[in-house]
């Protein structure tokens with residue numbers, strides 16, 4: 147088996163730009179680590195904080211500015227950490243609070259930032275708050291969760307559904323009421339209208355901010371407040387049986403309520419008590435609703451996650467239109483951001499194929515706004531098929547016929563060609579991709595044509611060229627499978643041309659005099675070629691042209 151001796155990760159990337167009037171979360175690149183699957187430091191088959199620490203040199207070499215780590219808190223793991231039983235601790239599976247402090251220190255020493263996942267909508271049903279709340283109707287914490295009497299016929303109080311299948315209401319026979327859970331019944335929703343809940347959760351944020359954490363990715367931000375009258379959700383006319391059962395209704399009363407913005411503003415105020423901290427909101431909503439989460443006068447989330455590149459079909463016209471709509475909908479001072487994947491979505495290389503995943507990388511890293519890269523996408527990792535009897539994700543287990551398990555996109559990072567892809571010395575919690583000996587960080591570092599080096603060179607280009615970090619976005623009309631735009635900062639101008647199709651094509655804009663040189667291309671052999679007036683493109687090719 148090929149075993150390449152590799153040099154240590156020395157960083158030859160352009161240095162991070164000196165801080166100007168833009169902030170780190172605007173100019174930088176965020177990298178999502180799913181901690182169970184990134185690197186196992188203690189040989190138990192599950193990734194951990196020591197593991198992340200041991201790979202920081204890699205992240206620095208790649209050019210990552212901020213690391214977002216999915217939940218590491220104590221949790222019964224019903225939803226793999228998104229069911230938290232203590233907001234101010236570390237699950238022993240991941241390490242100790244000392245490991246956490248060390249990781250944070252080492253991240254900061256490398257000039258990077260750490261973003262924690264914060265899950266305010268629900269706790270674990272094993273959280274001491276919920277154990278108290280469910281113990282009796284007159285417990286002081288009863289109102290910390292969403293308890294409701296049954297309907298007159300004994301049914302749940304309304305028709306709200308759980309995202310993970312079935313009713314959103316769970317009967318509690320001890321106290322004779324239902325509680326609401328937007329996700330698993332093991333994840334009861336908190337009552338954010340209760341000031342004590344607000345105080346306790348904001349204090350949890352302060353706990354991590356005081357330790358030095360640079361920001362939070364806030365889980366399901368648009369779910370946090372529900373209709374005060376508990377009205378039934380209307381049916382979804384577009385529901386089809388292949389969709390998750392949750393899609394049967396339009397969640398107009400259970401999500402995205404106007405008062406949620408007051409809660410988001412409260413969280414923002416806490417962040418503003420500190421220097422240069424930030425908050426990303428996980429929000430799956432159409433553009434016009436999404437942008438309201440920037441808040442009034444930008445008193446909301448710094449970055450409401452923009453999932454359009456995940457939601458849209460891989461179609462040049464639709465994507466170009468959506469970028470224009472998004473750019474147009476951003477409030478004054480609202481900073482854009484882009485995402486291709488995360489731990490809840492099929493991987494980009496599986497969705498659009500290996501060749502187009504390279505085009506997607508160029509798109510993600512040359513659009514205006516902060517990019518977030520999901521671990522493994524930088525080496526083109528694909529979803530790994532997992533036989534039904536081995537599915538671990540509750541979403542997959544609860545709706546077995548709908549192929550909704552998220553395990554395939556959560557498989558171990560492929561580091562090298564050693565057993566378990568260098569992820570762990572033990573059998574990993576989810577299987578490693580069969581092709582890991584060919585597709586891994588070690589092999590790709592040595593191959594100038596690899597996805598990894600494409601990512602790294604794109605990231606370096608962002609570092610070097612203000613046009614990409616902070617420049618204007620100027621759409622250029624194109625046809626059929628081509629999408630084109632310019633990025634411009636002062637006299638520095640670049641043209642990006644992407645072929646989202648597999649066939650060759652020409653791009654010849656009528657209203658733009660193109661003259662320049664290809665400086666980066668998914669086909670590296672084309673770099674250095676001069677272009678004038680028109681550009682010919684291979685199928686699946688994307689290029690960056692430096693204009694004269």
Ligand code: NOJ
Pocket residue numbers: 225228229265329365366428489490
């Ligand atoms: C969104 C998270 O990304 C997902 O993994 C989780 O299952 C749900 N929120 C519930 O917390």
